[in-house]
Amino acid sequence: MxxxxxxxxxxxxxxxxxxxxxxxxxxxxxxxxxxxxxxxxxxxxxxxxxxxxxxxxxxxxxxxxxxxxxxxxxxxxxxxxxxxxxxxxxxxxxxxxxxxxxxxxxxxxxxxxxxxxxxxxxxxxxxxxxxxxxxxxxxxxxxxxxxxxxxxxxxxxxxxxxxxxxxxxITPTDSVVIQDRYKKPKTKDIRSSDILISGGSGIKDQFAKLYTLADNLDGNVSASRWLVDRGYVKRDIQVGQSGKIVSPKLYIALGIHGTSQHVVGLKNVQHLISVNKNKNAPICFISDVVVEGDAVTFIDMLNQRIEKNM
Ligand SMILES: Cc1cc2nc3c(=O)[nH]c(=O)nc-3n(C[C@H](O)[C@H](O)[C@H](O)COP(=O)(O)OP(=O)(O)OC[C@H]3O[C@@H](n4cnc5c(N)ncnc54)[C@H](O)[C@@H]3O)c2cc1C
Structure with a gap:
């Protein structure tokens, strides 16, 4: 038996x-x-x-x-x-x-x-x-x-x-003790992000502001190679030919010129908004919405508007 x-x-x-x-x-x-x-x-x-x-x-x-x-x-x-x-x-x-x-x-x-x-x-x-x-x-x-x-x-x-x-x-063991709570971290890989707030040389000194906007829109931050090469940001958020091909639903390009090497990385983007002082920059010709003007002012105004409505 x-x-x-x-x-x-x-x-x-x-x-x-x-x-x-x-x-x-x-x-x-x-x-x-x-x-x-x-x-x-x-x-x-x-x-x-x-x-x-x-x-x-x-x-x-x-x-x-x-x-x-x-x-x-x-x-x-x-x-x-x-x-x-x-x-x-x-x-x-x-x-x-x-x-x-x-x-x-x-x-x-x-x-x-x-x-x-x-x-x-x-x-x-x-x-x-x-x-x-x-x-x-x-x-x-x-x-x-x-x-x-x-x-x-x-x-x-x-x-x-x-x-x-x-x-x-079984006597309760208290084996699960909540010591602290963390907000679920957002995806780090820009390839799997639905919303990308992307900066170029036009926003170099104010790049930190992109993170506030990304937080407000529940997105991630990416960048052009210009900023990577000069040490403003890490290479893992670079979009383009020698960076990553991204496929967000929304890509906001702030102070990015739109050279062919950058645009290669945008072929799967669903909606593209670009903010540029120069409305003839190449990126403006492939954008769904073009805002002609200063990218820093745009970010400040958009952040204020979102935070006011929160
Ligand atoms: C082999 C090779 C591979 C490359 N791979 C990549 C790559 O993977 N990704 C990539 O990004 N680049 C790549 N590059 C570099 C690429 O050619 C460009 O040099 C780079 O993309 C330029 O970055 P940018 O658009 O941020 O800067 P810029 O070319 O300097 O353009 C800045 C833009 O911002 C605008 N601007 C300036 N100030 C403001 C303001 N205050 N508000 C609004 N707009 C403003 C300007 O009008 C301009 O259009 C590669 C180059 C080579 C040779």
Missing amino acids: NKILICLEAGNTNYYEDLINVSNKISEKNEIWAISFDEKIDIKNSNIDKLIKIKCSQADKYNNKVIAEYIKEIHCNENFDYVLFSATVLGRMIAPRVAMALDTGLCADVTEIEKNGEDIVMVRPAFEGKLFASIVCDKKPVMMSIRPLMFKNEKNINSKKITKIYEDS
Whole structure:
């Protein structure tokens, strides 16, 4: 008789059938225990013999350290032959912790179970799926994570009801402590920005003002090479042939002439506004809106207008 523990994720009963089917493939004579960190879990017809429902805080339901510690404890009391997880994001975090704690191996991402005499062979893809590795673990408990939905259609589930339900709880660990809050940082890569406020030599001494405008419009700052070459800004925000090709919805070009090397970087821009003292600068001919005048005055007025309406 094999004693098998399957670990069910809180809020996710999609894959428990895989785990039961794998348990039945391992051995028909088995005792299947399930552990769930969701006390409201609702599994009616299954092959599970014993279900342990754990009452714990919302944070601990997804805390891989807490869950791993609990599984380790229950294994020490019950001495399972096999411990099974789903190879989901959470399962992939918990399983290695448990394996380390129990000093055993872990076969991750199992897609098939085979038998070789007495041995249970766990099959998993290797080398980007070009090969399949057959793995036998000679330590107990044998641990594996099962690739979701690989065993779902095996129809080994019968209508046996869960025999026994145990309840237990974990004392809140306060493991999640909010120490500080940060505003989500805006994307740093100008290639993935929707709004770019871009400056050229015409705005060199007032470049810092671009950051205020970018903040107000929830965008990022970029620049022409003129400013990069002279050390005003870093190269990673340079637009153009020797910089980056950008694709924002809105590009505001402030004091940028629009040489061919700069314009190459603008081919995917959806809307272009340029502000230039010289309305005959090349960039004005490819712009949707041209503002003839001083770029610094334009920024100040636009910032004031936005801040007034905030
Ligand atoms: C091989 C090679 C690769 C290059 N790659 C790039 C590249 O990837 N990206 C790039 O940007 N450049 C590149 N360059 C450089 C490019 O040729 C230009 O020299 C550069 O783009 C000019 O930058 P700019 O438009 O900011 O400055 P300028 O050419 O000096 O133009 C400034 C503009 O601002 C206007 N202006 C001035 N004062 C004001 C004001 N107060 N208000 C409003 N408007 C004002 C002027 O009328 C003018 O149109 C490359 C050059 C070479 C040779």
